[in-house]
Amino acid sequence: MHADPHIQSLLRLADDALILGQRLSAWCGHGPILEEDIAVSNIALDLVGQARNLYALAGQREGAGRDEDQWAFFRTDREFQNHLLVEQPNGHFGDTMVRQMLYDAFHLEQMGFLAQQKVDEDLAGIAAKAFKEVQYHWEHSSQWIVRLGDGTEESHDKVQQSLNALWSFTGELFMEDEVDQAGRMSGLLPELAILQTAWLTRVSDCLKEAHLTAPEGLWMQRGGKQGLHSEHLSYLLAEMQTLPRTYPDAVW
């Protein structure tokens, strides 16, 4: 954990983008059709690029000489502060798309706010670019949810199950802790309750069109932002970090 809430907020944004980008990149070469392979890989590329910019900014703000690789490859699972949702396994294509739709809806509202805030101009620039990219991500994932949910009986049942399984990871997106609170007070971060309303409208419209139903009364998982993750993150990091940790000075 970082003592400075501003830097910690930047790292949380970067961690979400990196972990989801890494997850999606595993579809490269395995997409159900060529166009989808390319689309998911492109989205992964956008996210990893956003993460890189955010880590670089966190490094500048910290001023201790840490670059994006230091943040990405030389921190442990307990030091990552991404939401639990983004580290959940890819599963089948429907699982990946439900995870993506739920996150894209959040990401879009979040980047929309960050692009407008006046506290950190460099962050606003990164977010303004990300906002446009995430519009494409949202269009892509929400259209898939409609096609799968409103498709065959089998595709409908499969994505309904995906939704039931992933829904309990959405509560954390809107649970404010002391870092979020500091950000909200300074004007850097949005008020999560307002974000939640916008997110729910967006997601509900999509689910309605897809004839899917969000589960009700679920216990909401939490802990990602505090570094308490599901076991899935550790495996992801082990795979992602093995090369730079084995050969710390390796260059292309």
Next chain:
Amino acid sequence: MNLTDHERIDRAWRQVRGVHDPELPFLTVEEMGMIRGVRIHEKHLLVSLTPTYSGCPATDVISEDVLAAVQAVEPDAQVEVVLSPAWTTDWILDSAKEKMRTHGIAPPEKGQADRAFLTGKGKVVPCPRCGTDNTHMVSAFGSTACKAHFSCKECLEPFEHFKCI
């Protein structure tokens, strides 16, 4: 020979203008609207560059190419990457859009980064080969981060559209 700051900047611009986009080699990075400025900062020449997409793998190559081009005339010149304000397709020069069309890529149109356009439902993208408006989007994600994949229903050719962002 002592050059004035103005002459040094002019000379650097001539160098920068020779750098091409590695993924769209018929365009220069200047035509792409990626060069935000050339200036003298504390006696050193500084070129400001704004990347197109967050994850565009060509950005590193472009920075290196621009740096090499200006360092050929001023060895201590530097390149700074500026992320704010974010790059937009509105910065692409009109001359570049014509070149895209002749290379079979439907160029972005000004101020079209809206949702209707993103979904391919609203704004029509004319075929860069036969000019018809009777086209459809195959996928919003094409061969590079900046392009979408379209298909023409008249001449039946696939083509790429440079996405508006």
